[in-house]
Amino acid sequence: MFVDHGLLRAGEAEQVERDYVAATGVRLKVVEAADRFVRALAGVIDPEDKRKLIGREFIRVFETAAREVVEEAGETGATVEFLVQGTLYPDVVESGGGTGAANIKSHHNVGGLPDDLQFALVEPLRDLFKDEVRRVGEQLGLPPEIVWRQPFPGPGLGIRIVGEVTAERLAVLRRADAIVRAELSSAGLDRDIWQCPVVLLATVRSVGVQGDGRTYGHPVVLRPVSSEDAMTADWTRLPYDVLERISTRITNEVREINRVVLDLTSKPPGTIEWE
Amino acid sequence: MKPDVVLVVDYGAQYAQLIARRIREAHVYSEIVPHTASVADMLARKPKAIVLSGGPASVYVEEAPQADPALFEADVPVLGICYGFQAMVQALGGEVAATGGSEFGRTTLRVLEPGVLLRGLPAEQQVWMSHGDEVTRAPAGFVVTGSSTGAPVASFENVARRLAGVQFHPEVLHTQHGRQILQRFLFDIAGVRPQWTEANIIDEQVSRIRAQVGGKRVICGLSGGVDSAVAAALVQ
Numbered sequence: 424m425f426v427d428h429g430l431l432r433a434g435e436a437e438q439v440e441r442d443y444v445a446a447t448g449v450r451l452k453v454v455e456a457a458d459r460f461v462r463a464l465a466g467v468i469d470p471e472d473k474r475k476l477i478g479r480e481f482i483r484v485f486e487t488a489a490r491e492v493v494e495e496a497g498e499t500g501a502t503v504e505f506l507v508q509g510t511l512y513p514d515v516v517e518s519g520g521g522t523g524a525a526n527i528k529s530h531h532n533v534g535g536l537p538d539d540l541q542f543a544l545v546e547p548l549r550d551l552f553k554d555e556v557r558r559v560g561e562q563l564g565l566p567p568e569i570v571w572r573q574p575f576p577g578p579g580l581g582i583r584i585v586g587e588v589t590a591e592r593l594a595v596l597r598r599a600d601a602i603v604r605a606e607l608s609s610a611g612l613d614r615d616i617w618q619c620p621v622v623l624l625a626t627v628r629s630v631g632v633q634g635d636g637r638t639y640g641h642p643v644v645l646r647p648v649s650s651e652d653a654m655t656a657d658w659t660r661l662p663y664d665v666l667e668r669i670s671t672r673i674t675n676e677v678r679e680i681n682r683v684v685l686d687l688t689s690k691p692p693g694t695i696e697w698e
Numbered sequence: 699m700k701p702d703v704v705l706v707v708d709y710g711a712q713y714a715q716l717i718a719r720r721i722r723e724a725h726v727y728s729e730i731v732p733h734t735a736s737v738a739d740m741l742a743r744k745p746k747a748i749v750l751s752g753g754p755a756s757v758y759v760e761e762a763p764q765a766d767p768a769l770f771e772a773d774v775p776v777l778g779i780c781y782g783f784q785a786m787v788q789a790l791g792g793e794v795a796a797t798g799g800s801e802f803g804r805t806t807l808r809v810l811e812p813g814v815l816l817r818g819l820p821a822e823q824q825v826w827m828s829h830g831d832e833v834t835r836a837p838a839g840f841v842v843t844g845s846s847t848g849a850p851v852a853s854f855e856n857v858a859r860r861l862a863g864v865q866f867h868p869e870v871l872h873t874q875h876g877r878q879i880l881q882r883f884l885f886d887i888a889g890v891r892p893q894w895t896e897a898n899i900i901d902e903q904v905s906r907i908r909a910q911v912g913g914k915r916v917i918c919g920l921s922g923g924v925d926s927a928v929a930a931a932l933v934q
Binding site: 451485509542547553556562572651652 | 708712714715716718719722723729730871896897899900903906907910911914915916917918919920921922923924925926927928929930931932933934
């Protein structure tokens, strides 16, 4: 089941709907829920509120769709007893095995289904670290864009827009993010950086000049980081020529953005995501 | 076939998971257990070796986690790292001193006696340190193999008892020869066999899923990321 909450990056929904299905032969049920999420996010500014709201909407949509799957199976006399989750070993250690770390941000997981819709969990990655999961994915012949996708938060682009999330802002951010990913890939930097969030500062405007006219657009922040485990991270020293190409392309191709800035903060003190 | 397992005892360090990953990169299966686990619990998992991780505490602080001396009498190879090294020294009758000094970051390790752990490695090498207290006397029967300015006993070993320890962090990349040092312990001191490969992982998971699910139906949410994609593909 794939809930398209409209907060994914350019091309990602197609990777799941087309490439992944082709590689694995799973029966995919797609739920288009982008409008619903944008409506729910109207007027929400606080990052923790956004995270909670996206999590809550997600579980409602998932619940409805799961009921449909169960009912469809029931029509042919079959039952659906299991729910597969991609829980990794670090989650297992942190939620019980280890000595406990402070909850810095509330995490976004599938949980909280109602009592009358319960499944036994199947968690085939419980013993594995991320790099092992990637090697298994390669061995299983999954699309490389999915296997090597950089870590991306469950609330998606919703927490990469500082300020209110709207359909227009999502479209702007998606175009800028696609340029950043394309340029990093063509520079061969995908495996050197852990991830590179692109953040739209939708509540900030700055004056610019483009052509003969004054502009008053938004900045985007590039947040390239290097890390082994996301617990600590350092900002990545991207080559100047790559930064230049990214900056020029974004300001030329995305009208609403007139300034590109670089985040030079390590973690700690800054988290990888801005929200 | 269950692969050989190495337990990493977590003394509350951010490094425990990194240690487990490094061990797995050497194709040895490893699991993390909290330091509150009893020696009997640890031995019940039939580990081929045990690694004691670093941790934020001083062994002198009240209620600081200790290493149970019984752990070193169980004929299971043990490697102590940083805090785990100091806890090991205390349990075995050596000396840890709170000197008030400390070493953080890149430090030069001088090899005094290569032994097994440091065999064939440069006489001086960069290691990553992060400690306050220091080991001033190794327990009886141990050969001191390395030292640094802030850690007179920076590494030691007792090959006959298959016990070793290092003050520095071999699991971080800043320690030049960290991987080799960890592997010396696993393969040359502990005699663990490298059996953890992708093919093994897939075989083991698939047979577990077959046992749990059989031919029944499952549902899985895909996020577009690698975790749910691989989980679903394994089940499919």
